[in-house]
Amino acid sequence: MLWLGIIILFIIFVIIVFLFSFIRGEFNFSRVKDNDTLSVEMRALFGLIRYRYVIPIIQFKGFTKGILVKSEIVTKSSSKLKDETKDHITKDKILNVYKQAKEALVHTLNLYDWMKQTLAKVECTDLKWITRIGLGDAPETAITTGAIWGIKSSLLGFSIRYVKLTAKPQIDVIPQYNEKQFSTEFRFAGRIRIWFIVVAGIRLFSRAAKVKGGIRTWIQIVLKTRARFKTAS
Numbered sequence: 001m002l003w004l005g006i007i008i009l010f011i012i013f014v015i016i017v018f019l020f021s022f023i024r025g026e027f028n029f030s031r032v033k034d035n036d037t038l039s040v041e042m043r044a045l046f047g048l049i050r051y052r053y054v055i056p057i058i059q060f061k062g063f064t065k066g067i068l069v070k071s072e073i074v075t076k077s078s079s080k081l082k083d084e085t086k087d088h089i090t091k092d093k094i095l096n097v098y099k100q101a102k103e104a105l106v107h108t109l110n111l112y113d114w115m116k117q118t119l120a121k122v123e124c125t126d127l128k129w130i131t132r133i134g135l136g137d138a139p140e141t142a143i144t145t146g147a148i149w150g151i152k153s154s155l156l157g158f159s160i161r162y163v164k165l166t167a168k169p170q171i172d173v174i175p176q177y178n179e180k181q182f183s184t185e186f187r188f189a190g191r192i193r194i195w196f197i198v199v200a201g202i203r204l205f206s207r208a209a210k211v212k213g214g215i216r217t218w219i220q221i222v223l224k225t226r227a228r229f230k231t232a233s
Helices: 002-019 091-106 111-119 139-161 194-207 213-233
Strands: 021-030 035-045 048-060 067-074 079-090 122-137 169-173 179-191
Touching: 002 194, 021 194, 091 111, 091 213, 111 194, 122 139, 139 169, 179 194, 194 213
Parallel strands: 122 169
Antiparallel strands: 021 035, 021 179, 035 048, 048 067, 067 079, 122 179
C-alpha cells in the first residue's frame, strides 16, 4: 500500500508539473531583397517536444495560381528534414478559410471574448522588428521612413494590448539614404502555460455547445483543415 501511495503521489506530481509548464512559440519572418523566409517553432515539456515549421520559398505565380509556398518540417534536432510540401495559396483557398472563420464565429457563443481571455494569458518574451528602407532619394526615403514608423506603431499598439509584454521590444526603421533597399526582420516569441490552454479548450467547447450545431461545426472545421494539409503534402 505504501508503494501504491508513492506511485499515485508521483503521478499527481508529474501531472501538476506538466500542467504548469510552458508551451513556447517563436515566429520569425525576414525579407532581404527578393528572398523571404518564415519559420514557426513550438516547444513543450522543457524542450522535450519540439516542432519547427519552415517556409523558405514564397513566390507569387500570378492571379490564377496565387502564391507558391514551399514548407519544411524538421525534427527536434532542427537539422533532419522530416517532411517537405509545396502548395499554392489561391483566392479560393483564402475565401474558404474566411468562410470557416465566419462559421466558427456564428456557432460559438462570444468567440471574440474567448479569444481576448486566452490571449491575455500569453506572455511576449521577445519582440523585434527592424526595417531598412531606401528609395534612392533622401527626401522620399525620410518621408517613407516616417510612414513606416506610423504603421508599425499602430499595428504593435493594437496587438500588444491583448498580450502581456515581459520584454523590452526592439523596434526600429533605419533609412538607407541615396540607395534603393528594402529589408525587414520580424521576431515574436511568447509562452503560455499548458493549464491555461486546457482551460481555454474547455471554455471553447462549452461556448460551442451552447449554440445549436456548434460542436458539429468545429469538428467539420478540424476535419477540413486536416484534409487540406494532407492534400498539400
